[in-house]
Amino acid sequence: MKYKVLSNLSRDRNYLPGDIVELVEVEGKHLTDSGVVEPMVKPFGDLSRRTSPAIQFEDGEISSLFSSLQTVTDSVLQKISDADGKIAKLEAERSLLTDSPVSRDDFMAYIRADIERRGEDYKRVLVRWQGKWFENTFSRWEGFQESGKQQPIPYLDGETFSTAMSTQGLFWLFGEQIAARFGEALEALPFPDDAIPVEERRIRIAAIDAEIAGLAAHRDSLAAQLKVVLGEP
Incomplete structure (x- = not known):
């Protein structure tokens, strides 16, 4: 032996x-x-006598450990579920804010801002023309005035003396009239009287996005920690 x-x-x-x-x-x-x-x-009988109490004690500890682990796991899973529930409610509120109609006044604010943007190119073209061709002298302007000729000013498109108006020139020169006339046409269309103001929506949506981001980060952190505890990849 x-x-x-x-x-x-x-x-x-x-x-x-x-x-x-x-x-x-x-x-x-x-x-x-x-x-x-x-x-x-070692002889079987001797091994049984020497190790049996220890095995029973370790089994008790293991049972207690598994019970504690299950309690912690259930608690973390509940927290993850709670975070998911809060995120779902916030996303539903966000969808309500983004998908519901705006008031007539807020819609007209969008219209005026859009017309303003469409006319911005006219100013840029005019500045470019000024840098290349603009000659600001008394003799130049006075000469055209006395001769009865048209002043060399690109009123309609910002860069040439054409009599055809460019699209950006139209929106820049007549933007206010376009908005006013378009607003009159909208009188025939229905708009809600109790719509949430756009500015309030923007503030609330920003707050919702920040809250969702925080909840999602917390949820992901809990999920990652739980995987480590459970030994999952």
């Missing part, structure tokens, strides 16, 4: 602690009782 040497042993040769030696049962038992060696394979 094989034994592990625990202290120096002299037989057919010198054995040091950790060496393996082959002994007959009687000699092995004597040296085991003396603390010189220990059997590599």
Whole structure:
């Protein structure tokens, strides 16, 4: 039977602690009782007596650990579920704000801003013309005035003396009239009287987006921590 040497042993040769030696049962038992060696394979009965209390104690600890782990897992899952529920409610509120109609006044504000943008190119073209061709002298303007000729000013398109008006020139020169006339035409269309003002919507939507981002980050952090605890990839 094989034994592990625990202290120096002299037989057919010198054995040091950790060496393996082959002994007959009687000699092995004597040296085991003396603390010189220990059997590599311990008797079943002895193993049962020495380890049974420890196994029972460890089983109790493991059961308690699993119970605690399940409690923590359930708590984290509930927090994740709560965050998902809050996110869903916020997204529903956001959709209501974005999908519902605006008032007539707010719609007209969009119209005026759009007309203003469409006319912006006229100013840029006019500035470019001024940098290349604009000659601001008395003699120049006075000469055209006295001769009765048209002044070399690009009224209609911002860059040439054509009599055809450009689209950007139309929106820049007549933007207010276009908005007013378009507003009159809208009188025939229905608009809600109790619509939430656009500015209030913008403020609330920004707050909702920030809250959703915070909840989503917290939810993802909880999910990542739970995966680590459960040993999931």
